[in-house]
Amino acid sequence: MSRLQVVSGKGGTGKTTVAAALALALATEGKRTLLVEVEGRQGIAQLFETEALPYEERKIAVAPGGGEVFALAIDAERALLDYLQMFYKLGSAGRALKKLGAIDFATTIAPGVRDVLLTGKACEAVRRRDKQGAYAYDYVVMDAPPTGRITRFLNVNDEVAGLAKIGPIHNQAQAVMRVLKSAETAVHFVTLLEEMPVQETADGVDELRAAGLPAGNVIVNMVRPHILDEEAVRTAATTSRRKDIAKSLTAAGVSGAARLVGPLLEQAAEHAQRVELEREQRGVLAGLELPTYELPLLSEGVDLAGLYQLATELRKLGVNGET
Template sequence: MSDWSKVRLHVVTGKGGTGKSTVASALALALAHRGANVLLCEVEGRQGIARMFDVDPLPYEERRLTTGLPDDDGGRGVVHALHIDAESALLEYLSMYYRLGRAGKALDRFGVIEFATTIAPGVRDVLLSGKVYEAVERNSRNKGAIQYDAIVLDAPPTGRITQFLNVGGEVGGLAKVGPIKTQSDTMMKLFQSPRTAVHLVTLLEEMPVQETIDGIADLKRAKLPVGGIVVNMVRPRDLSAENLAAARAGTLDREKVESEVKAAGIEVTPVLIDGLLHEAAQHAERRALEDEQREVVRDLGVPTYELPRMAGGVDLGALYEFAGLLREQGMA
């Protein structure tokens, strides 16, 4: 448990395959309550938000996506979505700060924008994170823009997240002084402040947990604020500790299993019972490994939240269910 009420920017990262996009979407739904406006944005070009919510691919434009999880009195906030790409972010930056409207688009036609975002390492990440910063720190340059109560970023994977947010280091190799350096320093003040939290998504498996450990260490070295750990796809706890131990040891009461299968109206065969006992043993072994990794995560001393594995996959209904669980556990 922790208090994230002062956080404006929730960065969600995790090893590929852990479900960070699912967690980011659920967190946005959970935060959009009591009339709050929440922006859910992505920067990896995968259109994950569109697929998650089953809508058309998103442009570089903030769009109303859905309503958030209802409050006890039925009130809801609103979730908006934004797909950020580096080229569009650079054009917007040139327009807002250097008034290069049509001239910027001309540069784009000549391929200068693509050149600028690929020739210098780190420029692309600076542009992407710069748009995230702009969404948090709205000013008069972006006239008529929505003021958001919270921003949720579906961020790059754990292995890249420190580099992505460490814009000061990236820009340091490009500009020692000037407006770009000044703006990158301002961005770092936000990213390193208590108004930002970097949440990590993991599974109860050795590799994702180890990557989470390494990610936390990297974030701390860069003085970036570590948020919570969301343990995703947790298996159900349908068997007692006694039955799990018996399943692992291969000592489950075969006759009892047969009688219960028969009571369920299913024809009992030796092959069926053998298969059930084998599945039980595998499930028990997996649960034991998960319990070991849960202890490793717990020892990290970081607020931890859990979301269950959905046998039928994740749809919009599941996202709202996850949002409710995150709120019940104190993440939103």
């Protein structure tokens, strides 16, 4: 079971929306899920129609069956303070460093430190247990950086481990990588059935595999229904069928039916062309040899009700914590 579900995707594909819906889907049947944000955009708070998330784990939703979704917006500076307290017991001295700007300097200048802190906090939540020895969360879902940065973001701990040969930093980086490169983690890619996001997904999967990181599923978002195929359009465009269409429109009480046939057929041709392009992109995704799921385009947009609808769709599709 992959308890850390990392969700990436090209900008505009609905990455955050899918991560939120996945957290809800995994929390059904009484499970506890932590939804983690690492980019500081407060996208999770907007989706769940709640106030801005603080640097603490807060319950934001109840899933069907009594499950719970918690959320956390990880702040690199606060995570560094936690780190200094955990390993060096700095306490008030660490807070003094923050006032002096030293923490901001460290997370901005030191190579990879910010990403180490962000991934480390998520991995800590994955490993955390309660007093009875059970995991604090059944799943941790990370709304991760976009596809173009995801491999470097997740693999930066290896780079830091190479710089620090011994000591707490080295040990922390190694502990994080043991989680990220294990079966406990699955990295999912959100895409659209368009050439650019599909190609970026393919490149991202290749980079992930080359780094030894575990690819999970491909989730195709905002899929529009197919109304006509190309053969139906060709049939409709014949002279005899054009006349039949005009007669049908007239019989239905549509005025000026003869003038409407041409524009309607043009729209049908555009639809058929889109269907063919989407078929080609599905072929590219199939070549990645990863489980692929499709979520529908919500005509009313994504609000809280829409999130629950997408979560239900994911459950119907069989998306769960397995890779």
